[in-house]
Each structure stands twice: as C-alpha cells, then as structure tokens.
Amino acid sequence: MIDRIVATVAPRTAARRYAARVAIANLRRGYDAAARGRGTDGWRAGSTAADAEIAVAGGALRDRMRDLVRNDPLAAKAVQVLVSNIVGTGIRPRAAAADPALNKLADDLWKRWAPRADADGHTDFHGLTALAVREMIEGGEVFALRRRRRASDRLAAPVQIQLNEADHLDGAKFDNRPDGSRIVQGIEYDALGRRRGYWMFPDHPGDAMPVFGRRFESLRIGAEGVAHLFERQRVQNRGVPWGVPAMRALRELGDWQTAELVRKKIEASMVGFVFGADEDQQSMAPVVQDADGNRIEQFEPGLIGYVRNGKDIKFNTPASTSGIYEWNRVQQHIISAGFRVPYELMTGDLSQVNFASSRVGLHEFRRMVEAVQWQVVIPMFCQRIWDWVMEAAWTAGALPQPEIAVEWAPPRFESVNPLQDVTADLMEVRAGFSTPAQQIARRGYDPREVVEEWQKYAAIFDQLGLIFDADPRRVSRAGLAQAVDAGGSPPPDER
Secondary structure, eight states: HHHHHHHHHOOHHHHHHHHHHHHHHHHHHOOOGOOOSSSGOOOOOOOOOHHHHHHHHHHHHHHHHHHHHHHHHHHHHHHHHHHHHHHTOOOOOOOSSSSSHHHHHHHHHHHGGGGBBTTTSEEEEEEHHHHHHHHHHHSSSSEEEEEEEOGGGSSSSSSEEEEEEEEGBBBOOEEEOOOOOOETEEEEEEEEEEEEEEESSSSSSSSSSSSSSSSSOOOEGGGEEEEEEEEOOOSOOOOTTGGGGGGGHHHHHHHHHHHHHHHHHHHEEEEEESSOOGOOOOOOSSOOETTTEEEEEEOOOTTEEEEETTTOOOEEEOOOOOEEEHHHHEEEEHHHHTTOOOOHHHHHHHHHHTTTHHHHHHHHHHHHHHHHHHIIIIIIIHHHHHHHHHHHHHTTTSSSOOOOOOOEOOOOOOOOSSHEEEHHHHHHHHHTTSSSSHHHTTTTOOOOHHHHHHHHHHHHHHHHHHSSSSSSSOOOOOHHHHHHHHHOOOOOOOO
C-alpha cells in the first residue's frame, strides 16, 4: 500500500524502492547449501585455516588411520593398491644433460648408489620411495633426511637417506621472532614465508625404549637437508591421511559386520524354547559352574531354552539375510571412493564389470596416479634426492658439476589388451606423434640401455653374417647360442 501511495506522488522514488526490494530478494536466494533452516541445523562448518585444522586433528587422524590399516582388510588393501600403482617397481631417473658422456657418468653413478641409498640398510632407493609413499597415504606425510657420509663408507656418492614418520616433527613448537621469522607446528619459516628448518625429535615419541634413554627435546634440522612429502589439498604446510573421508564408513562397516556375525552365532546356537519345563530345568542355557561354584550362563550350538508355565515347544527361526550383499557392496563403493581406489581393485570383486567398463575405470584411476606421480612424488621426493646425490658426488670429485638435469620414468601400467595397445603405439611412432624413445620410456625401460643392447646384438649378428630381411637365413639355436657365447662366428656347418 505504501508503494502504491509513493508511486502516485513520486514515481522515481517508488521505482528505486522496488529495485532495492528485488535486489534484496535476489540476495536471499543464494546457495541452498549455505541457507540456514531445518535441513541444515546440524551442519557445523568453520572457516579455519587448513593448518589450524591439521594442528587439532592431525594426530588423531594418523592414529586412527594406522589402526584401520593394521586391522581392517579393506583399508590395508586400499593402501597397498595405491602404493603399488604410484611406485610399483620404482620411479627411475635418467640424466638429461646436453653432454652424452656426462649423462652416462651420472647414470652409472646413480646405479651404483641406489642399492645402498637407505641409511638404515634395509632396502634401496625404490624401496625407500615405496615406503615414503605408504607413509604419505597412511600417515599423511613423511620426512626424508639427508645423511652425509664419509669417504671411508665407500659409497658412490657420500650421502644416504633416512625416513622419519610425521610423529618425529615437534608439532607443539610455536614461536614468533623479532626478525619476522616464525615456527609453526615445528616448521620454521623466514620473514618471506620460505621454509628454513624443521624441529624434530631424534627418537620417535611413541617408541617403547626406556624413558631415561629417550631424547624428548626436538632439534633443528636445516630445510635444505629435508624432503617433506605430502599432498596439498588446500594452501597448507602439513598433510593428512588419504583415507580420511572413508574412515567413519570403514569403522561403521566393521562394527556392523561384527554385530551381524554375533547375531548369526546366537541364532545358530538357539534351537528352540520348551514351554512347561520343571523347576530344575528352567534355564536359558546349560548349567555350568566355574571352579568357585559360580553359575555361568552360555550359548552353544544346539541349545534349547526352557520357559516357565508353558506346554509347547517352538523352534527358533533365523531372520532373513536378503539384501546384505547389496548393502555391503554399496558401503564398499563409498569406502573405495573415499580412498580414490576403484572398487574392483580394493575388493577383488570383478563380477559386475566387463572389458569396456574396466578400461574406463582404470583410465580414470591411472590419470589420478600419474597426477600424484608428477605433481607430488617426483618434485617433492625423487628430485630432491637426485639433487642431493649429484651434489655429494660433485663434492667428492666424482662428477664435474653439481647440477645435472634428469628425466623420470614412472613404472608402466599393465596393458589390458597388449596386442591392441602395442599396435596403437606403433602407429603413433609411424605417424610422428611420438618417438621410439618415448614409447620405450613409457614401458619403464631406459631408452639408452635398450639402444645399447640392440647395438651389441647387432654387432654379434653382423659378425655371424646374418641378414635380416623378408627371407632370413635359418640358423640352428645351438649354433647361434654357441656363437653368441663365444663372441665369434659359428662353425661352418651351422653358418
């Protein structure tokens, strides 16, 4: 009514009032997910920073995820599938400098250093990479420490790698300094926000060694000697376990399966109930006494219960179990999505897939794995260690320069249809879309080694006088093996 009156006296003012009312209505529409009402009353979401959330919940998330991996088969399989696909048999480097001689020198040095890369002496560089990725997935993050060695240790490069779990970082250490530097959750930053050091406990805080022999004071380690491996999902400085979105589903599924198993055991133990039993038979279970004469009630297979004041017997009918398989599959699909692992790979259930659907699912999973390899593992872990090894070798006089470019070759994915995939690769090379070296590297091999291997055997074949054409000369297997072993020509009758 007021708008009509104003419109009669002052139309422009009325128009402005109407436009303002429309604008307010548009603002009220907004996003349904952000609306406040009956449907979102229980939705609590804060605007805290990622590091603030990790500081509060990081320890509990690590402990619970490790417990699930130790005791839950689905969690253990999901972690293993991720590690096997991200690392596999190893992410291998190849020197990529402009000088071929320098590349060969660096590659040979790396091959001699990699088997003794572990400072604890348990595994090689590829085993360290697999363990680091497992710690990143299960614990959220891991720290690789550079340990310098003496020349007397007789290493190809005087350096080794030691892995520390996330618990080694002193997350309770905070400090703000007058020069603008600060320490947040045990990580030290300079005034520009660059990492300058890590404050770590020498011994694991949860170790079982005697208290008096444990060191509880954190020590500073320079950032130049630490490789911090974790996945950044926000602008954050520490990581969280990968399976966090699936943790509650895993726990609830395990609890439900345990309860369902107990229910089935009770139903299988209870055969029936007898109504009208005598006083000395009125028990829900056989009368059992312990050593002190105390009465114990128990269930066991074939049990018949007795009820007072009855004159009938009724046998127990177990409840129906229809729909349990489908419900389990739905929950396992939710868990696999939380872990970013295909349901079929996590459970081994291939009953619902065909050739086409399996390829589509694997392609998406492989894209995720490649993204993690090239955006997380290689730049944050592998590249740092390569730089440490090259610098240490240069310091020891084994290399002419401390920095050498490198190319990385992640493990190849197994082909679902090898013949079809090889044909496609061959057509790509012939069409000029890729080179033979790229195709060889995609399969996890070193192109230079493959070429050298072919050149070696080509020289042997030339010495044998064999001609490879449409109609090759036939040579017996025994004569060819003898010639290859001897490194010379075969006998005249075998030629």
